[in-house]
Amino acid sequence: MSEYDVVVIGAGPVGENVADYATQAGLSCVIVEQEKVGGECSYRACIPSKALLRPGAARAGALAVDGAAQSVVRGLDVAAVLARRDSFTGKGDDSGQVSWLEDAGIALVRGSGRLTGERTVEVTAVETTTLTARVAVAVCTGSVANVPDLPGIDDVEIWTSRDATVAEEVPDSLAIVGGGVVAAELATAFTSLGSNVTVIARSGLLTGHEPFAGDAVAKRLRSAGADVRIADVEALSRTERGAMLQLSTGETVTADRVLMATGRNPGTSDLGFDAVGLTPGDWIDVDETMLVKDVPGDWLYAAGDVNHRALLTHQGKYQARAAAAAIAARASGDVPDTRPWSETTATADHDAVPSVVFSSPQVASVGMTDAAARKAGRSVRTIDIDLGSVAGAALHADGYEGTLRAVIDTERHIVLGATLVGDDVAEMLHAATIAVVGEVPLHRLWHAVPAFPTMSEAWLRVLEKARQAEAE
Incomplete structure (x- = not known):
């Protein structure tokens, strides 16, 4: 036909x-x-990147629980991680x-x-x-993938996300240029796989999210051994092993591989x-x-x-x-x-888009940030909850650190947006998405009772703070 x-x-x-x-x-x-x-998602983006990230997250999860931590006796089996990834992508079949x-x-x-x-x-x-x-x-x-036109870039073998997600070997050192989702996720993945990662971000990590999100991911990357630098890349040159990047700070970074994560x-x-x-x-x-x-x-x-x-x-x-x-x-x-x-x-598509950055820690968000809501002229109140103070989070991991931020419309008494930062918060996002899309009034959300002891009890803390603020 x-x-x-x-x-x-x-x-x-x-x-x-x-x-x-x-x-x-x-x-x-x-x-x-x-x-x-x-398409791209199945073979060179969403699926392989999450397959690369999950083993590191699982190992870190075990290490964060006393009793389980003692059973973790070595690092990731890189060959097994790559083979598991290939089982999901079929190597392009x-x-x-x-x-x-x-x-x-x-x-x-x-x-x-x-x-x-x-x-x-x-x-x-x-x-x-x-x-x-x-x-x-x-x-x-x-x-x-966007590859910027930088001096010397044609002399260097560049990776984009298409290359990094299907890599057959983990480079000893990897320079990642960019500060968005791809940079945060692949920095997390390759650090867990043993690569010496340097992230070079012009304005910091995850700048489109609430500020504490990028800060938390940068802190975790640094604690895992990665280097996060705030700078522009001004030029590249080829070296015997890989590439050297000249930064706007006057510093240089050398790496076996360079990944450009600079937009689409x-x-x-x-x-x-x-x-x-x-x-x-x-x-x-x-x-x-x-x-x-x-x-x-x-x-x-x-x-x-x-x-x-x-x-x-x-x-x-x-x-x-x-x-x-x-x-x-x-x-x-x-x-x-x-x-x-x-x-x-x-x-x-406008004010109710959910997204998850599968970095360490995860960043899950939906709707408007505090800054976006205020820019749009909304009358808002921002409520922050320490996720570690919730019983479910304390049970989930020893010394759990995380934040839930809810952006409340004080005129309509609905949730305009929410951001969760912490380990394994991705599965908490859909509750926030339903609240934002459904424009569920806070007085009705009061009757959406979170099960105990789960991390979702943080939503009750949000509602309690909202009620207290209104009473004042």
Whole structure:
């Protein structure tokens, strides 16, 4: 077939979800992929990075509990860690994902897809195929690592996250340039695997989060033997073993490997955008249903990283569900419901985005930070709880250190945002996400009783402090 209701460019988690939900709505779908079905997340990002992080976290968890600590007699088995990672990624074997597409009734065309006009996609592989969409084309091609144009960088073998997550050996020394999620997670992973890690961050770690989050991660990295420096990299040069980095402080750092964790660029450079009036290499501007704004007609959609709304796999999949529902509605002649929180809108992209940094300690957050809420003109009260003071945390690890910050709207009496920093706090995040998305009033949250003794009892401490503050 060369004609389908929906043509999806990109078979990562986002594209798969657009196609899956559209197919479930009764539309015929084909998905175009030039690399691996399953995308970056499955083979070179989310899955392998978390597989690298988990063994170190498990070992550290045992060491933090007296009685268990005495049973830990050596460091990580690096070969076993890498083999376990490969068991999740299959070393790039996407046959399982291809089988899933077949079972879901979604056609697959391998090759590079480019828009050539309204509702048409040209796929270049061994042969060239033209696909026509009766209803919609969805661009789900994600983002690519940004490598800055620094003096000497072309003379040095650079890693991006794509390389680091599938590394077959752990370098003796690793310089990581950047201070975001990738830098924090891979610094944690490679330090636990025995690499001598130096992080070079322009403004510190995790600056988009509450300030105490980056401070806690930097402190833990340093205690584990890593070096965290606040500086710019001004130039690189090749050495006999690897590279030397010249810093803005006048210092130099040498390392066997250099990992650039300096942000992302849109994966839109070769999609034929000029044929539909878009600028190649730009992020794509979409409305709440993921419909592209700058293209006439209701046929072109963009979900996931490419629209620059929330560069997170789970948020891209959420956008995919909204896009598929909007496509199905328009296919049946209906007008998608664009009111906030409808099935066809990605409302949570704005002020209710959950994220987890799987560093040590973990950083889990949802909604607005204190600074963001105040900048938006909200009347807020910030409540901080020492997680270590909660019985569940004290039982979880000896000397547990962590913080829960809740940002409360004092006019509407709801939770606008929350940040948790501490070991194993990721699984506590969804309760906060429900509170933020549902805009649950504090008086109703009072009746959401946390089980004892769990770390979630910290939420009761938040509500108690909120009540006390209101009484004053």
